[in-house]
Amino acid sequence: MLTLGVDLAAVDKRTAMAVVEWLPGRAVVRDLVVDVSDARIVAASEHVDKVGLDCPLGWPELFVALVQAHRGGNVAVADSDGARWRRRLAYRLTDEVVREETGIIPLSVAADRIAHAAFRGAGLLAMLAAAGHDVDRCGGGSVVEVYPAAALYRWGLVYRGYKSRGQHVQHAELVTALREAAAWLELGAFDGLCRRSHDAFDSVIAALNARAAAIGKAVRPSDEQRTVARVEGWIALPTGPLSDLIHGADE
Template sequence: MLTLGVDLAAADERTAMATIEWLSDRAVVRDVVLDVGDAQIVKASQDADKVGLDCPLGWPEPFVALVTAHRSGHVTIADGDAARWRRRLAYRLTDEVVRETTGIIPLSVAADRIAHAAFRCAGLLAMLAAAGHDVDRRGDGKIVEVYPAAALCRWGLTYRGYKGRGQKAQHADLVTALCAAAPWLELGAFEALCRRSHDAFDAVVAALNARAAAIGRATRPDDEQRQVAGVEGWIALPTGPLSDLVDGTGAGGRRS
């Protein structure tokens, strides 16, 4: 099995992509690339069994309805808890699930700068679909939405404070901690790049998260959530330890 992880930014710069090959008892990082364009992502996806995109795959349904209503006239303000109403405009159902499950508050695709990456992602999803890939925003097809910070949290690793200037030491420590927690993961020639670039590191984590989704070791929307998730997107949170990725086949999955 090959999994592809993409840490998607608004532009090619700061976008990273990692490919992991899964063997019977280990996982080998075969490639890590920085400053990646859309065409490169589509091409690499051809050989991947599962692609983890670190970017919202859609917008909150109430937000889309609000913008549509506002364009043609005036919006209807919900009665009752105004703060809760505004939060539902800003955050998707899957964002709220992540908040409840991990305590992490995802960036709002409706009200934060991550929307710029989501604009790009919308075009990328169209390109992937045109190339023949099954693009299901619930993660049922080849593409799945991942969230490296939440995945690291679920795996018991540091998930805050390793990005940005002045965080090189903490970032390097996190790479060391990941290697210790997953001794079966072979970074090989790409270890130095992962230590130097948190974009590269996040791409590797996205590829690990994609594996969890591929073998049934990640959350999926339930029957009540599926319709909304199909429009807004769904973050596949790992449901077990890192060792699950090589030690078990998962529900309906396979080992390699």
């Protein structure tokens, strides 16, 4: 099995991509690159079993409805609790599930800078669909939405602070911690890049998260949640430890 992890930024710069091959008892990082274009992501997706995309795959349903209503001058605040109404505008169903499961609050695709990456992500999804991929925003097809911070939390690793300025030492320590927790993961010549670039590191985590989704070791939407998740997207939160990835399914 091959998985592709993409840490998607709004532009090519700061976008990273990792390809991981899953073999009996071990996983090998076969490629790791930064400053990646959409065309290169699409080309790489042709050769893998699952793509883990670190980017919201949609917007909150209520937010989309608000924009449409506002365009026609017909906005109505249905909830007397303004704070609760704004929260429902800002966060998707899957964001709330991640919050409940981990205590981590994902960035709001409707009200934070992550929206710029999501604009690009929408175009990338269209390109992947045009290339013949099954783009199911619930994660049942070729592409699955991942969230490295939540995956790191699930796996008992540091999940915040390593992207801040001046945190290079802590970031390098996180790579060491990953290698200790997953001795079966072979970074090889890409170890240095992982330590220098948190974008590269996140793309590796995205590829590991894609593996969790591919072998049924990630949270899936219930039948009731699926209708909304098909539109808003669904974060494939890992359900167990890192060891699940290497022992969770036959090769």
